[in-house]
Structures are given as C-alpha cells and as structure tokens.
Amino acid sequence: MADLLTRNRYFDTLASTPGLMWMGQNTNHIPTHPAVQQAMIASVEAGEYNAYAPPLGFEALRAAIVGDLGVPGAEALVTEGGVSALAMVCRARCRPGTTFVTTDPTWKWPCLFARQAGAEVIEIPIYGPETGYRLTPAALEAAVDGRTAIIYLVDPNNPLGICYTVDEIRAFAAIARECGALLVHDCTYRDFAEGHHPALLEAPDHAVVSLSFSKWLGLAGLRIGALVTPPALFAEFADQATSVLGASVVAQRAAMAGLAVKAEWMTTVRAIDNANKRRIGAAVAGIDGLSIPVWPSHGNFLVIETEGAGIRPEALVECFNRRGIMIRQGTYHTARFGDRFVKVSTSVPEAWAERFCTLLPELVAEARTLNDVPAQF
Numbered sequence: 362m363a364d365l366l367t368r369n370r371y372f373d374t375l376a377s378t379p380g381l382m383w384m385g386q387n388t389n390h391i392p393t394h395p396a397v398q399q400a401m402i403a404s405v406e407a408g409e410y411n412a413y414a415p416p417l418g419f420e421a422l423r424a425a426i427v428g429d430l431g432v433p434g435a436e437a438l439v440t441e442g443g444v445s446a447l448a449m450v451c452r453a454r455c456r457p458g459t460t461f462v463t464t465d466p467t468w469k470w471p472c473l474f475a476r477q478a479g480a481e482v483i484e485i486p487i488y489g490p491e492t493g494y495r496l497t498p499a500a501l502e503a504a505v506d507g508r509t510a511i512i513y514l515v516d517p518n519n520p521l522g523i524c525y526t527v528d529e530i531r532a533f534a535a536i537a538r539e540c541g542a543l544l545v546h547d548c549t550y551r552d553f554a555e556g557h558h559p560a561l562l563e564a565p566d567h568a569v570v571s572l573s574f575s576k577w578l579g580l581a582g583l584r585i586g587a588l589v590t591p592p593a594l595f596a597e598f599a600d601q602a603t604s605v606l607g608a609s610v611v612a613q614r615a616a617m618a619g620l621a622v623k624a625e626w627m628t629t630v631r632a633i634d635n636a637n638k639r640r641i642g643a644a645v646a647g648i649d650g651l652s653i654p655v656w657p658s659h660g661n662f663l664v665i666e667t668e669g670a671g672i673r674p675e676a677l678v679e680c681f682n683r684r685g686i687m688i689r690q691g692t693y694h695t696a697r698f699g700d701r702f703v704k705v706s707t708s709v710p711e712a713w714a715e716r717f718c719t720l721l722p723e724l725v726a727e728a729r730t731l732n733d734v735p736a737q738f
C-alpha cells in the first residue's frame with residue numbers, strides 16, 4: 362500500500378510540475394493537429410460525452426483502424442489504451458500451467474497481467490550485440506513448448522527501438538503455430554518505424570495486434586487504443602473486455618480525426634522526431650563513456666548507456682528531474698539490464714531536445730557525485 366501511494370505521488374508530482382518536459386514515457390508533445398483538436402472541441406461542445414459509445418467502438422473508427430493497419434477482414438475492438446487490449450488477451454489465454462514468453466527488455470505490464478492469471482513468464486534476454494539487440498527465431502524456439510499460451514512481441518521494442526523484418530515475423534508466426542500459441546504483436550510504436558510488418562499478415566488465424574493512439578497521435582491522457590484480431594478470435598477476446606460500456610467518446614472522435622490526417626501528421630512528427638534523435642545522438646557522442654547501442658531507433662525514443670561514464674541511470678534521471686525534464690531509468694523496463702541505461706523520448710518540441718542536450722554534459726558530471734536518489738517508478 363505504501364509503495365502504491367509513493368508511486369502515485371511520484372506521478373502526481375510530475376503531472377503538477379508546471380512546464381515539465383516529458384521525455385520519459387514516449388508520449389508525444391508536438392502541438393496537436395488542428396483537425397484533431399477541433400474534433401475534440403466539437404465533441405465536447407455537442408455534449409457527446411453525456412452518452413456511452415458503442416461497446417466495441419464507433420463503427421467508423423473500427424473500420425478506419427483495420428484499414429490503417431492494412432489487414433482487410435480483421436476486426437478491431439476499441440479499448441481504453443493499448444494496455445487494456447493486452448490485459449484482455451492475457452485474461453483470455455493465460456492460466457496456471459501455461460507460459461507467457463517475451464523478451465527482456467519488454468513492456469512490463471502484460472507480464473503482470475499474465476502472472477495475475479497464473480501463467481509463468483519467460484523473458485528471453487535480447488540486450489546485447491551478440492543478437493543485435495533482437496529476438497532470434499532460434500532463441501524463441503528454445504523458449505516455447507506445448508504450455509506456451511502467448512508469445513508477446515513488442516515491435517518496435519520499447520526501449521531498444523529495434524524493428525523486426527518480414528522474415529523474422531514469418532519465423533515467429535511459424536513457431537507460434539507449431540506450439541499452439543497466440544502471437545501477440547504489440548505495434549504501439551509501428552508508426553515511427555521503417556518497414557514494420559503486422560503479424561496478422563503472417564498469422565491470420567493465430568495472431569492479434571495491439572495498437573495505441575498515445576504515441577503517434579499524442580492522446581496518452583485520453584486512454585485510447587485497439588485490439589485487432591482475426592474474425593474467428595474476436596468474440597473470445599471481446600468477451601473478456603472490462604470496458605463493456607465503451608471507450609471515451611471524445612477520444613474516439615480525436616482518433617478518427619487523427620487517422621484521417623495521419624499521413625500529413627506523421628510526416629511532421631517524424632521530421633521533428635528524427636531531428637531530435639540526431640541532435641541527441643550528437644550530444645551523446647560528445648561525452649566520454651555515453652553511448653547509444655541501437656541506431657537508428659525505430660521508436661520515438663533512444664536508449665543511452667551510462668555505464669561507461671561511471672554513473673547510475675537513476676542519478677542521471679534525478680539530475681534531469683531537478684531541472685524539469687523527465688527521462689526514464691532502465692530498471693523501469695528490465696531488472697537484468699536496467700543498470701546500464703536511461704531512455705529518452707524524442708517526439709517532443711525541438712526546444713525540449715535542445716535543452717536536454719545543453720544540460721547533458723553538466724548533468725553527467727553532477728550525476729557522478731549524487732548518491733541519494735529518491736525512489737523512481
């Protein structure tokens with residue numbers, strides 16, 4: 362209980378810090394597209410939020426999600442964030458005696474949902490140049506068996522930013538089929554990637570895709586995402602939904618407006634994101650002992666290794682926090698490798714990235730001298 366409250370107060374303090382530069386959660390802080398803002402305002406002004414949305418999502422949005430993902434015939438369920446989609450899938454498939462196989466690092470919350478449902482979580486280490494910071498089909502093959510209920514693949518991987526090729530997705534799909542597992546493809550960051558390939562195209566009857574509007578469209582606080590499934594699996598997962606009264610009406614209007622202007626919007630977002638990555642890359646290269654293990658990152662974030670500079674990630678996070686910039690300690694993602702790195706999000710105004718770069722040399726020096734760091738989450 363004390364931990365829960367400490368954690369909540371940690372985020373409450375961040376949320377109440379005026380002008381905080383959010384560079385730790387891969388959220389998107391580039392000023393909203395006017396069409397998206399207008400859709401939200403129009404929805405609020407019309408009082409649409411007085412009523413519930415349809416339980417599976419507005420039909421126009423469900424169709425737009427499937428169209429955007431390029432998987433004709435699939436079904437989309439609109440959820441309160443990608444996280445709810447993942448919770449639903451874990452509830453449907455995980456139980457005592459099953460395994461939930463993923464990478465390390467991975468996104469940690471689905472591991473929690475799998476454990477809550479009684480499954481054993483198996484994390485395959487991928488952090489290292491030996492495997493190019495990615496899951497190999499051989500490593501996956503060795504980790505699965507007849508007990509495997511779910512293979513959970515975060516692609517692009519958060520925090521590493523690697524993106525799997527068509528051949529790799531095909532190989533993972535074949536392994537899932539052989540062992541009878543569901544391939545859960547978490548595509549939260551796909552819009553920042555080059556050459557991303559949804560697993561539904563390779564496993565049209567035993568894969569699902571989870572999506573988010575938090576990152577590419579900047580709607581994190583509105584809580585909206587989706588689960589896209591083969592038609593034959595849709596009812597199984599939809600039956601596990603807890604948001605049986607539908608997702609936010611205003612968020613769905615924003616999502617629809619966002620999908621309508623997506624090409625234009627993402628051209629802007631990716632130009633800013635890439636420029637920020639280059640700027641941060643150059644700043645990191647100028648400091649002894651810091652390095653970026655995965656370049657380019659296919660996500661809207663970068664992993665920066667701090668080990669060589671002799672500083673603890675938590676110390677650097679605290680130094681930036683004191684200057685009004687939130688970045689993330691590696692241990693949020695992985696106990697095994699978390700002492701090596703911090704993660705910095707790049708879908709932010711260029712002025713934020715510039716400020717990060719300006720402060721970096723002095724805060725690396727300061728972090729070396731910092732011993733007492735309050736708890737971070």
Ligand SMILES: Cc1ncc(COP(=O)(O)O)c(C=O)c1O
Binds near residue numbers: 443468572
């Ligand atoms: C890999 C991954 N999946 C899912 C999510 C959750 O997204 P949402 O905000 O849509 O719940 C996140 C958020 O950080 C994430 O990193």
